[in-house]
Amino acid sequence: MPRRYLSWMVAAAAASKTIIEVTVVGKDRKGVVADITNFIFQNGGNIEKINQNVVRGLFGMQLEASFVQAKRKDLDAGLKDLAKKLQMEIKVHYQEPDRLRNVAILVSKEPHCIKRILAGRKKGEIKANLAVVIGSEPSLKPVADEAGIPFHSVSHADQAEAERNILDLIEKYNVDLIVLARYMRILTPNFVWRYPNRIINIHPSLLPAFPGAYAYVQAYERGAKIVGCTAHFVTEDLDQGPIICQESFKVSDSDTLDTIKKKGQELEAETLFEAVRLYLEGRLEVYWGKVLVHD
Amino acid sequence: MPRRYLSWMVAAAAASKTIIEVTVVGKDRKGVVADITNFIFQNGGNIEKINQNVVRGLFGMQLEASFVQAKRKDLDAGLKDLAKKLQMEIKVHYQEPDRLRNVAILVSKEPHCIKRILAGRKKGEIKANLAVVIGSEPSLKPVADEAGIPFHSVSHADQAEAERNILDLIEKYNVDLIVLARYMRILTPNFVWRYPNRIINIHPSLLPAFPGAYAYVQAYERGAKIVGCTAHFVTEDLDQGPIICQESFKVSDSDTLDTIKKKGQELEAETLFEAVRLYLEGRLEVYWGKVLVHD
């Protein structure tokens, strides 16, 4: 790892500091930044990163702070009060490196990606508690059942309602990492902002090429000679989040759209699994939109 | 003005608070956010807005803070020390609503926009100290001379050097507002981040349509039936900054590219002038990328 990338998280840990991540989501109003930052300062915290955004009147803030001595009880109580005062939803994530991570897998119809993750856990390639599988439809219930993981089918007739239901499940299972294993829906900022750098998606192209739907069709029609896939963190900008892993293969004249899709899907499964593995091993750091993979 | 837009600046002023704007630009390094925000907090300030960005290894931060009692001397000295420690360039702008604004006008070859501003000041339509005209070439020196304003021609053979020279002039003339009056160069983040919401440009299209060069040609070839122009604040994203004013006219079959350009240029001059006027009257507020025009 090049020294210039020596993570402040690592440095903080070395200095036995505590890192907390705070997310704030709610209807936009003035004064939120001042109130939150003041609260952190008054409790002895240093603001290491801070980011805010507003989309369609919805405000989202992500903040990372370091504490020499974090009084978790005081922070929790204080932020709860602040949430009430500001009428915002505020959530705190404490970094507890030694705790087994709880993982939610979101799926639609395609089984190849979830199957690779399940196989990887079985083989001991990853250590994690695969806590819950959530489907935008019931197709993959048997896959979850066989692995002995709770499966919830969430109706997506109304996307906002679907997201509320998924958020409830995420909360209930105390989820640390959300894996979109060919989950074919687009999550809104209201969802995404609550889990910065905690949602991993697999996209069937070498982003930024061929974003959006029908990536293989687009690549095939464009005559691309190299096709691939990208595992990335999810942000409010569709298919533009930080890239974790990319894999590719060559296309020849004898390939059809079908053979490209088939090869692509195998690669998707491996690439997503690799990204999940790196995450669970604590080796990923996001820095200004780029993912650093630490040894 | 709708109540929900009641500016915190206005509110702060009403509460006799002082607002300061701080810009930080330099080679990206860890810990800058923590150091700057801590400094503000320890000096009794509330952080109202904070924004950071990194492009090509260059870090930029803009921050607005309110103080019940701002000790200008302490702030200046402290930030100077911080700049030395962090090896960053830090600048503070104090809001002094009653001071006459110093304006720099940047030009290339086209005279119509600068002429409108000069005429407007002569007629008393705006109150400002037109401090300096800077040209990417010497063509418009006579225009500045006639108005009795210092003119500096800055060679743009090397854009980075050109920007350093312009920044020196901006500093020397203590400029509050930079007006790009058909200045045909693209300013880099290193320049733009130092003057958030203080650089106004005129673009010859109804943005976001037809960004980039050759806007009239594009509109003409696309067969647009309405053509216009946009005055906007300049950000690091070309032609994507907050829109201040837009004006338009109808195109008919009898219009040629030449008649469109001619009508467009007249409109550019008026639209840029209107934006400058609104700025100087303190009526513009930028809020999440949108410009609010207060009465």
Next chain:
Amino acid sequence: MPRRYLSWMVAAAAASKTIIEVTVVGKDRKGVVADITNFIFQNGGNIEKINQNVVRGLFGMQLEASFVQAKRKDLDAGLKDLAKKLQMEIKVHYQEPDRLRNVAILVSKEPHCIKRILAGRKKGEIKANLAVVIGSEPSLKPVADEAGIPFHSVSHADQAEAERNILDLIEKYNVDLIVLARYMRILTPNFVWRYPNRIINIHPSLLPAFPGAYAYVQAYERGAKIVGCTAHFVTEDLDQGPIICQESFKVSDSDTLDTIKKKGQELEAETLFEAVRLYLEGRLEVYWGKVLVHD
């Protein structure tokens, strides 16, 4: 009308030539261009315009030819044979300037645009046979009923099937012009290529700004100070077809998304109606992607 735009159609008519438009759509195969152009030539025609495209293996060709003496019977029979041989669907449109045009109006839920067209016909502002109204859902049946126009609701559960059903209706009613009066579906090339410059859509933005869905929301969030709408011919590129008419209005700080939508919808109705009127009066010529409006 500037002389340089003197239409060859007009010129052809003056020379008492006959103009025919031929569309060819089908699975891509070699030799089609040669067979069709040879046929035209051997029947004494001049090829004035010719355009081909392939999307996802579907071939589409549009061709305009002029004849000093067009033997309609021979052409019809020959093209029918050719269609069988090439296994392509071939259609011929003869220009019959004096015949009353048959118009199909496609709608979804919003009534403002269709209502304006119905009112315009009632007032005699346009002359046309409003032959059929086709809805992607049944909401607007009462509007068609009241005007005494047949209404067909076509299920869009499957877009390909929906298009086949609409094409059947279009054929049945011998439709010359298809008006998309806030029809909220995207037509595929298979549909669009059969009616080059015969499908008019209304889009709620000043294209090319804000294409796609949610145009008003996008304009509002971007802080556009001028908002408008565009009537355009439909091509296979969504929202990129030749622009017929554009209208706009100014947005002020007191406007909300709701007031913008309301003003926008009124303008949509007027703008689409104006485009339909110009079409029916034979005053529109499409020339290299631009629409010329003849006096």
Next chain:
Amino acid sequence: MPRRYLSWMVAAAAASKTIIEVTVVGKDRKGVVADITNFIFQNGGNIEKINQNVVRGLFGMQLEASFVQAKRKDLDAGLKDLAKKLQMEIKVHYQEPDRLRNVAILVSKEPHCIKRILAGRKKGEIKANLAVVIGSEPSLKPVADEAGIPFHSVSHADQAEAERNILDLIEKYNVDLIVLARYMRILTPNFVWRYPNRIINIHPSLLPAFPGAYAYVQAYERGAKIVGCTAHFVTEDLDQGPIICQESFKVSDSDTLDTIKKKGQELEAETLFEAVRLYLEGRLEVYWGKVLVHD
């Protein structure tokens, strides 16, 4: 080679037909399509492909026709007359598969791509007459000199004039293939339309990702984990022409912008050379924007 791609060129050759390619470029005027297609028909030709475009008032047409018996003398004379009548520049390329191809290499400063081509010819990997090297500046004259190839430095102060001068050289050396070996200028339609599928460029990214300038910088800043390059035919749409070859490599955290550029340049040289080799071996067919590589 899959049967469905059996080229009509191959088929035509098998049937001992002659294929000619005609390009027409000039100021747009009506009637050109009719005149040219009529000429082909009257001389016994079949039109296999035809494509036209207009950009900024400039008309360009490319046409491929097959003849059972092509009378070259008549065709040449007739098209010359037609060019005079239409005031257009018309050029004919006859397919002469057995003739050694004349190649022009266009360069700017970077030597790696041209050097690879020169080495390849020396080693006998390609058979071609490297007829001329044209530089947008004189830097690479020594490289051409050493290989014994005429070098012409063309001033690019005025792009239109530069293109006229290059076209003269291309004509003088009777060039069949133009290779852009890191030639850092953008050719206009007026140039490109004269050599459809005869200009090969190398772009330092996996197109369509990272088009335009600074492709490596963009890829590095975006955090791409796979970086590559693309050899493609040049069309009027910058970096959007048919893709011939693509090659890629993996980026790790230890890579800097410099190491990425270094690896990229080696790959550029190989990839461009491979594309040139395939072209010279007559193995490339462009079909609806895709390149088929025949065995």
